[in-house]
Amino acid sequence: AVRQRLNVFLQDSFGIECVWEAEDSRGVRFRFQKEPPDLFLLSLELQGERISDLTRDLIRDAPCAILLLEGSSACDVSTVFDCLGQGATDVARLPAHPLTAKPEAWTNLRTRFATLKTLVGRDPGRGLVSTAGDLSGLLDLNSPPIVALGASTGGPKALATILNAFPESFPAAVVIVQHLDAHFYQGLSEWLAHGSRLPVMAVDAPVTLEAGTVYLAARPEHLVISPGDRLSFTREWPELVSRPSIDVLFRSLAEIRGARGVAALMTGMGRDGAEGLLALRRAGFYTIAQDAPSSVVYGMPRVAAEIGAATTVLPLDRIGGRIVEKVQALIGSDRETGTPV
The missing domain is CATH 3.40.50.2300 (Response regulator)
Structure with missing residues (x-):
């Protein structure tokens, strides 16, 4: 019945x-x-x-x-x-x-x-996402590096694999957009926390980023970052299929953060995140796309690779280690130039 x-x-x-x-x-x-x-x-x-x-x-x-x-x-x-x-x-x-x-x-x-x-x-067309609000483009070298991760189909397992590679003393803030029904975000944050040395927070209200913490978007609205490393939500771009959208987060991050971070786009259907990853690469981020053999669905990372958004294309089991390597390089560069860390 x-x-x-x-x-x-x-x-x-x-x-x-x-x-x-x-x-x-x-x-x-x-x-x-x-x-x-x-x-x-x-x-x-x-x-x-x-x-x-x-x-x-x-x-x-x-x-x-x-x-x-x-x-x-x-x-x-x-x-x-x-x-x-x-x-x-x-x-x-x-x-x-x-x-x-x-x-x-x-x-x-x-x-x-x-x-x-x-x-x-269908795949949504290009050009649907503009920058998130009136952003200053200010590069704040006093803030910790940011690691931005986007995933869809097959994403929970991919995210768990990457987070497992991060050490307890990881000096970056990690921000995640995973396409999922909002009802399950709290459960996903708890599930990811079991295999992570870092605390995982389901974000459903504005919060300021801190190094050594993982922030998972947990509302059916777009997650954006604003000056002062403040995460918040917006109802703009209602036409986008996925809410929260990886593209919206990546674009806002490119405008605010300048060249201090690493971003990775993993397995998933469609093209969300590809244009945003390109914006991050142009802003100076080190960008990664997951490769085809290790992707459950080679959609979003495929588009990223095709449009030149990825600095490198890697199998899933190498993405976490590469992120740690690049974050450590950023911190080392800060010390050499006398920037507070």
């Missing part, structure tokens, strides 16, 4: 018809071999095997966009991020009582599905 209600919702909201259903993971594997879909809705309560293992195999054998569905019962947050790390595109919540839910109860699923459908159907 719940699946029937979901089918009605998809038909009414998007004109999409479900081509097949499966009761368990064995059925999913069989149907995928016979008729692989363009979009696949995967319940986190599906029986038969670990959902993350199933996700990994589906992405490997028949790549498609996978939207995870969280039902009424609470799921293990690590399962969600394991699946996202294996290549699931996004996660959404079903209404608590789908059969009797009012239309507004379907808002979360409608929003996530619309974003997913847009990403699969």
Whole structure:
């Protein structure tokens, strides 16, 4: 009955018809071999095997966009991020009582599905992002270096790998935009913190950056940086598919921070972050794009490499070490010139 209600919702909201259903993971594997879909809705309560293992195999054998569905019962947050790390595109919540839910109860699923459908159907064009507000372009050498990271599909696992490479005494502030349903940002910050020597903060209000802390954007609005290393949110650029947008953060950082930082764009669908990474490179940042073999989806980093936004292209297991190396070089340069650190 719940699946029937979901089918009605998809038909009414998007004109999409479900081509097949499966009761368990064995059925999913069989149907995928016979008729692989363009979009696949995967319940986190599906029986038969670990959902993350199933996700990994589906992405490997028949790549498609996978939207995870969280039902009424609470799921293990690590399962969600394991699946996202294996290549699931996004996660959404079903209404608590789908059969009797009012239309507004379907808002979360409608929003996530619309974003997913847009990403699969087209890449947003260039030129949608301008600089974030009236920024001064001031280079503040008294502030710690900033490491800016952007990721989408497959991002949680990539971010965990990179953060694990940072030492406890890491002298930079780390700012992350990961495309995800806002409901799961707090859980993602806790999940990332388990494998990180640095504290990880889910940012949903303005905050001033400090060295040795990881800041994860945790509101469905664009994260920007302003003079004084102040992170805040803006509702400008509502036309952008992803909120928060990696491009918006990177562009604002390029305007404010000058040449003191490192940025990396990792696995993900579409092109968000590529133009912003180019702006950072032109501003003097050392910029990195993840390579194709180690990316779950080689979309965003591919565009970055093609437009010359990346100083270098690296496999995932080398990105963290390279960031540490470049941050240490920045700190060493500051000491040589007598700049406070």
